Amino acid sequence: MPSHMNVEAQPERPRSRLVWIVPLAILGVLVAAYAIGAAVFSTRFLPGTTLDGQDVSLMTLDAVAAQKADDLAGFQTHVSGDGVDLSLTGAEIGLAYDGDAYARDALRQAPAWAWPYELARTRSISAEAPVVYDRDAIVALVQPFVDAASQKEAEAAGSGIAYDPVSGTFTYEASIIAQFLDPEAAADAIGAGLEALEPEILLGPDQLVSGGDALDAATAAANAYLGAAPTQLTVNGQAVLELGRDTIASWVSIGDDLSVSLNQEALSQWVADNVGALDTAGRERTYTRADGKQVSVSGGSYGLVTNEDETVTALAGALAAGAPSTLEIPLKQSPQTAPDAGGRDWGNRYVDIDLSEQHVRMYDDAGALVWESDCVTGDASKGYDTPTGVYTMNQNRASGNVELRGKIDPETNEPEYISYVEYWMPFIGNSYALHDASWRGSFGGTIYQWNGSHGCVNLPTGKAAELYGLCQVGDVVVVHY
Template sequence: MKEADKRRGALKVVGITLGAIVGVVAAVYLVGVAVFANLFFPNTVIAGTDISLKTSDEVHAILEDKVGGYEFTVKGQGIDLTLTSQAAGMSLDGKTIAQEMHSRVDPWRWPVEVFRDHDETASLVASYQTTELADALAAAAAEVNATAEPPVSATVAYDERKGAFVIVPESYGTAIDVDKLVDEVSAQAAVLKPHIAVSTDVLALPDIVEGDERLDVARDQANALIAADFDLTMNGIVGAQVTPELVASWVTVAPDLSVSLSDEALVAWAKDVAATNSTIGTTRSWTRAADGKALSVSGGDYGWRVDADGLVSTVRDNVAAGQTSAVEMPLKSKAAAWNGAGAPDWGARYAEVDLTLQHTWLYGDDGSVIWESDVVTGNPNLGNATPTGAYYIKSNAGASELIGLKPDGTEDYRTPVDFWMPFKGNSIGFHDANWQSSFGGNRYTYAGSHGCVNLPPAKAKELHDLLRVGDPVIVHG
């Protein structure tokens, strides 16, 4: 019995002791809960400042003081600035931030949390009441960008060595994207970092980078255009060539990678081709077979004239179609032959008027003389010289009435003729002149016409019977 009582007494003591310990622990725990209901845990920092065991009001005061004295540097990528919170227009609602930070303190977990590190810097968010910080950063970025290399998007360009369009990779450069700079610096200044290193993330990026499917499409479109390779012919003779290299010089790849032919380049080329291959009004030289005399003539309205506008359309359409066979040059007027610039283009059949010799010839289809005659041409001493140049017969209908006008527009003369064969408009031409007593020699210097080529009546009829509308008339001398 006594042994049992002893055991019960010992257990009672143990129970009382354990209860006391639990009570003490509970009391300590509750005291800790009460303490940390108002204080931050040990080992708590914000922006490098220790706020361990501080109240919310004390932290509020610390934050206000910290922001008020905040000074920071911004360096990197060419930027080098030192700013204060005042210069940056920064402000901080320290009371709200302190309260919100402490609201996340769980006092019931204090036995665990007091042994951990707590960094509340992320809770520290300053705001910007004005644009001073953005303005300062924008000005610094502008100074850097003035000499920086801008980014260049990947594009498509012609590679002469490969003879094809290829993708050209992008380049990044050193220019700064102002918005990215402001965002990066603002985020770090908001948590009061004293030294802000500007990263490469703020550099301006190219819009298009290698791997973009649009590059492949643009390259293929450009190479499809340079598949064209054809000659432009005039009367079967090559007047110009459209080669892949030439087309490549016209191809433009826009920033959005749209591919087209440059209107400016194509029009300039077409004008040059037209000027090179058009002969109307140009000087053409040849040797007269009958006497071996070297002759030349310029002016007039006969010859080749390339249609420059039509050439642009023709080339554009044929390039788009990938043409590889000869294409006829679009023309506004055509001559009998094409022998290159500076050479006669009137072929074997033509009429020739030599003002010096006062003589005219008609050459047949084989180039031989089939008709000739002395003439009386315009009187140069009265300002009526027969105009030189390469012309062509406009009509050959027979009889007509020639009407001359005075400078004031009133009628000067009215003369009927049996054979009227105009070659310069309808004002200058061959016709019979029964009023002339003789032909040839120097009669034209004192009894010359108003500009026409006067012929003996019989010779005029012969020429009328032989001459065809469109026959070239070459007047020189």
């Protein structure tokens, strides 16, 4: 008897799931293909694209940009007007199309998102191509013409700005104001012509500026120096010179480039002629001695000596400040008093050596005669004259067995003489002095003409002792006839 087995029935797989798999796969492929195409044609031109008459099918943005940028390499233009005559090439001013902007503008006209539709079509498009150039290069090429015009104006202006002694100011005539090229305005005009690719570019009135500002600045700078008037120059606080506008104006120099400065050579010459004239050391001075004798004396180391170099520097600084001031003249050597009308610049106290009288006097601070004596001075017959001039008793002053030595005799190689004195009062180095001469029996008269000293002033020993006790280092000594 056959046996029966129970077999469980298998469920059927849904047929609807299989139906959707294939379409979805196809859709995925299509989406991927579309995305790839959109990505490709976002940086590359579609097939069948003509740009401004040139086939750019499948060309990249960079390739189209580079190709367009090179189109102006041979461009030339000519610039004229306002004194300019200039030929420009595209190469020297960096003239080119903005290829990137041009390519991007063109690509936007064939959108990448529509590439499936656009593949079946051809298209002819046109795009804007902005022009770019090196503006600084244009300014540099124009600058020589600007400089030439400015130089021409400056030359006219330099001779046109002048000092007016009536008003006491520097002025200029309005007729000398010139107009010349403004390099920035010229660069703007040339740039506009280049953007339009004009073969001829003409400059006109809009590119000119007035030169009056430069003239005004130069005139103001010159007048600033005049602001220092009046400037007083003093010696030991006493006014000796005064600078007015006319004098200061003679030192102001205006260059061809409208630069304003002090003429150092003219200033130095004025100082030499005027400040230097105040010097008294070595120059002739006239005074009346207490006993009424009129004395004129030249030479010597004592007196006023101005420092001309430092005065020039100080004056230049005072004038640059542009305000009235008082300037103490720098000195190399200062006298006891300011010079009087005759040039005497020492006080009442001094030692007077009268060579013609062969007599020495000393006056005190009140001008009273406190000491006097006959003397013997340098032997005139042998060329040992005592030097005339105004001196001071110096620090070599000494007493007590002071040795004096004469010149070395070339034959014996020994001093011409050796002698000793008790009171040594030098006034020229350590060579010429008042001193005692115990070897002499008489003084005064005409002894000096045939038996004088070697240049010193010989005194009786007692009188020398008295004078030594009265005089001191710094006392003025006047030697005269």
